[in-house]
Amino acid sequence: MTTDARRTAGDGLVVDTASGPVRGVDDGNVKVWKGIRFAAPPAGELRWRPPEPPQRWTEPMDASRVGPVCPQPTDPRIPIDLGAPQGDDCLSLNVWAASGIEPGADKPVLVWVHGGAYVLGSSAQPLYHGRALARDGDAVIVTVNYRLGALGFLDLSAFDDTFATNLGLRDVLAALQWVRENIAGFGGDPDRVTVFGESAGAGIITTLLASPAAAGLFGAAIAQSSPATSIYDRERSRRVAALFADRLGLQPGETDRLATAPTSALLAASKHVFDNIPVRTPGTLAFAPIIDEDVVPAHPVQLARDGRTHPVPLIIGTNKHEAALFRWMKSPLMPITPKAIRAMFAEIAAEQPDLRLPDEQQIRAAYRGRGKTIGMGVARDIGFRMPSVWFAEGHREVAPVYLYRFDFATPMLRMLRLGAAHATELPYVWGNLVAGPKDPTFKLGGLKAGKAVSARMRRRWLNFAVDGTPAGSSGDPVWRPYRAGDRATLIIDAQDRVVDDLDADLRSAWGDQVLSFR
Template structure:
């Protein structure tokens, strides 16, 4: 079927031709949505560019078909996290993005003259920096586009190719940069700045948002100097803001990875080999071997280094100068308005193959190893029965997601508007299964995923109407925030108003929106638990 036939509709197909960095891309109209998929925002990071910072887009001749998604980053369905189905093309050439806009929006030609530019929302997917892509949920983002924003979703390098730090193996002939996935995200935001006007988007009104690892990307980008000015608002849904580490630890993981890779390829040990040999191994290894070695490293990390994630940004002192929590504390983060929040029981999801958090007795003991006895006792008192399963899941979720998010909120609120939420609503079947409002559940509400088989199954015992209603309210808040920096700007009948978070004012003390069947605002929810965590060593 020709591009012209697929894109037929009220507009002539050539009105969906847009000139961007590299050349012209031709989009497709699907009912009330216009989409451009698989647009490259950087050169393919292959060959000599493997393990290198993203390079400028390579130009192409003629009109590039943007009706289909690009390849997803290499990933596995057999690791800790369920990767993309095997039928979906995977490739190291994965630096592409998706642009959606409502079909009734102005054409790029009119918008380029500056008329009625739309706010832009850039979504960074989660997946523990191991799996995921822009094509994970086919219709995700369309409801945002229908409501007047330009929606962009970004694919970036995952696994060892994006989130292991091999910079200690650099040689003058073969350098390895750090923070490659993070650099990819900055490159994508720079592409948005340079190109989004052609789609009718406002490069001066960009909101970056993400969930889980994507939210870690958001809070980290807020402290990356190279990202300054590339976005103007931020939304972090269930971030693990402290899941990034110093070079001493990330270099050890890189060495362990090389051992696993070398063993898998029958190359013997690389422990005592030269940097040149390590570089040759990394640059010459088949991509499937890189993915397999990544899976093996991920499986051992939760017990060898409890409370950490081996796929992570690295505090290299250069591209990422300091721990983000320290940057937030001292006002060195980009001073943009922020929505940040977590779900009621983040940790309950992480069982079975997802068992990565500090939820076993040995892991919990390791977490407390550097903490004073008085502080340990106070924290344990907040989780009766610890290390019993439910208490351990809540402890682990709070350690990874909730408490460091509180620290980001209270520190950033001194310098910019912050809106804090907690997502509490869960369908009855999800509660009966013992998950409650767990990690990632809010995505089904926010992106209206409830018509798929999993969404319908979740509500087979009831709760569908209330859950859908919570999703509609969330979208209004997110959209208002993207338009103005204030989630209350145009919500009208939505009640209650969402107050700013303030950790220092007596009359507005830590006011938090609780998203539930009936929304409410609470002052310092779980305040006693927050105080107990206050002196915990890794977060101070």
């Protein structure tokens, strides 16, 4: 389609939202509306407050470009393309729909919550471009921004009880409310919304599954590599806030400075605390959802085990070699070394003396044959696999759960000793397999197999959005719900297969108690 033709098509793509009309663009296959505000810019007096509705506009807003990325520190070890410059006016979302979908078409909706350890990432990342998922017209795709780092997850209530908690979570809730009120105009069904996300985004999803504030905002969920147990109580969150205030040079009674402090100073303090916390206390994050007895009433995994999560179908799973990415980046976010692992267990034992920690011999037996890489297995399972299994064990009592493990890796990733590392499933879910001519992922081959893996994953994810059942195509193995009798698990690889009780040894070693920091 020529530029002039695209512009002409775009001129008719006006959708009226609750805040004002937006004009998207159509490439002949997929329509897209980008950078739609769902909340006012969280700046000045709104910086540490819950999201508020944006100021209404009357003329059609140009929705052909993504909005600003939420402020975040950059890290040369993580050279991701955020897709846009940073800025305060960042609470926006993007919508994709096949060209033939009209308002009122009642298509299922998939709402993406990006990952990034609660400190980085955006809805505008090219990896999350929704064209491939939306192209066949099976669902409307939405990607959302939320506040990050200290700006989204710092608990300042000890300094002043007027400061709101869990701002990043509240942003996602506001985006989901926007979807409920507006998505019909884009062809989506507000009563068939599936939230999906990875890493921190998946952690937000497992947290919202246990949040009363999320009731009725989604009818299904997909959690990819959720750090479901990385949720902390007020005591820990206030210690983090004290470190942040100290780094910022904030004195008692100076909380008014937080509204006017330069964003750059806040990001510098945020990065210092983020880097420092997992070194001081291996296995913990500086910024994460907290139990505020408001948005988050208690530990989500415990609420799942108590049968108190929202009764919606859930896909949940992890990657086979989660920890390999953190080893490759030399990141302290996961405790991989024996010293870090011992420190983590010692801290948990000190916090919770009545908690029965797993027996060292059982742990070694579960990881027999791993040699020097035992730490990689322990880090993977305490950080991602066991929290996902623990959550699945509880949530299956209130709704169908489908457990998976992603094992596929290209020859290049295997050569680099990354394998199916953390986040490597993302291009397959989105159908965005090749990032450009210099993309090394498929340099040694694997693209044909990768395209087949991607097609199967997208079909299952989209079918799940339709009716809560992740059916594949004809000939694909039937992915059964995760039940006590067989604990069926889908292994996603060059050839998918369903295995009964894949994690039996791990469950035996780690036990039924939920191991986490408070």
